Amino acid sequence: MLRKALTLALSLAVGLMLAELGFRALVHSGAVDYPAPPERGLIHRYSAIDGLVYELRPSAAAYRGRVRTNRHGMRDHEYDLAKPPGVTRICVLGDSVAFGFGSRPIAQGRTFPDLLEQQLNESATGRFEVLNFAVVGYNAEQEAIVLEQKVLAFDPDVVLLAYVPNDDTYTDGFGALARETSPQALGSRLRSKLVSYLLHRRERRRFPQLSDPQRVWSLFDRLEQLGRREDFDVVVLVTAYAQELGRRDPKHDAVVGQARARGFQVVDLKESWKSLSPCEARPLYDGTFEHFSQAGMQAVAEELQRALREAGAAAPSAPSG
Numbered sequence: 001m002l003r004k005a006l007t008l009a010l011s012l013a014v015g016l017m018l019a020e021l022g023f024r025a026l027v028h029s030g031a032v033d034y035p036a037p038p039e040r041g042l043i044h045r046y047s048a049i050d051g052l053v054y055e056l057r058p059s060a061a062a063y064r065g066r067v068r069t070n071r072h073g074m075r076d077h078e079y080d081l082a083k084p085p086g087v088t089r090i091c092v093l094g095d096s097v098a099f100g101f102g103s104r105p106i107a108q109g110r111t112f113p114d115l116l117e118q119q120l121n122e123s124a125t126g127r128f129e130v131l132n133f134a135v136v137g138y139n140a141e142q143e144a145i146v147l148e149q150k151v152l153a154f155d156p157d158v159v160l161l162a163y164v165p166n167d168d169t170y171t172d173g174f175g176a177l178a179r180e181t182s183p184q185a186l187g188s189r190l191r192s193k194l195v196s197y198l199l200h201r202r203e204r205r206r207f208p209q210l211s212d213p214q215r216v217w218s219l220f221d222r223l224e225q226l227g228r229r230e231d232f233d234v235v236v237l238v239t240a241y242a243q244e245l246g247r248r249d250p251k252h253d254a255v256v257g258q259a260r261a262r263g264f265q266v267v268d269l270k271e272s273w274k275s276l277s278p279c280e281a282r283p284l285y286d287g288t289f290e291h292f293s294q295a296g297m298q299a300v301a302e303e304l305q306r307a308l309r310e311a312g313a314a315a316p317s318a319p320s321g
């Protein structure tokens with residue numbers, strides 16, 4: 001019986017090893033769409049803030065300098081924690097859309113928060129700072145934590161939420177890259193690409209089932225409560241994927257309705273771009289058709305600047321002290 005058990009165990013081990021080697025050969029040949037490992041110099045780290053899965057490392061760089069973070073862990077240039085007198089601060093919450101990371105990263109300083117800051121300082125009265133707190137992969141729950149634990153410390157005059165259609169889903173790590181980077185990933189611990197791939201496929205099948213609109217409504221509630229307490233305005237940029245432009249989407253309409261019911265200023269890109277033909281809208285998106293291209297970033301910044309000025313949110317704040 002011992003000999004049979006050892007033979008069975010050895011056969012199983014050899015079979016698993018052959019399966020792993022065969023799978024790695026398929027990955028190497030490109031026959032399997034395997035999640036790409038992150039490049040050297042990943043700028044994320046696990047967060048010590050309760051409930052926040054991960055965050056950006058301060059003063060880090062990746063993608064040959066196309067992505068850089070400041071000392072506060074934002075993809076932005078440097079800001080002082082204390083707001084300078086006479087400055088209007090706009091703090092941006094969001095995920096990869098506001099961060100500027102789709103099929104490839106938007107160049108540093110060219111995301112719509114960066115462009116909005118430039119445009120406001122060139123055309124409006126007063127001085128403006130637009131701080132980008134967006135992080136790739138965040139959902140509404142993560143953004144609510146960032147709002148309370150990070151944004152409030154910078155004394156915002158306006159909080160701008162860049163809503164995207166998947167904000168009601170969940171965040172468990174670095175998305176597809178978690179299979180390679182997460183110390184909690186079983187496949188990584190076993191050094192098995194095959195196990196990592198199977199777990200990744202299982203997760204992606206379950207992903208749509210884990211959507212919950214309450215994540216978004218809870219974020220809206222916190223924005224409303226904190227806005228009243230801390231005296232800041234709330235602007236919600238409601239984005240849409242390229243294929244959704246010109247189509248009616250009940251979830252999109254519900255988000256717009258909930259935001260307006262709370263008194264938020266709403267910038268609805270589906271409404272703003274409804275007159276665009278598919279050919280005219282296509283250049284605004286990159287190859288994912290979910291993230292903005294450089295032209296799209298420029299168009300979004302211009303739309304936000306116009307909406308902020310019309311609403312009076314781009315008026316300079318009173319000097320402190």
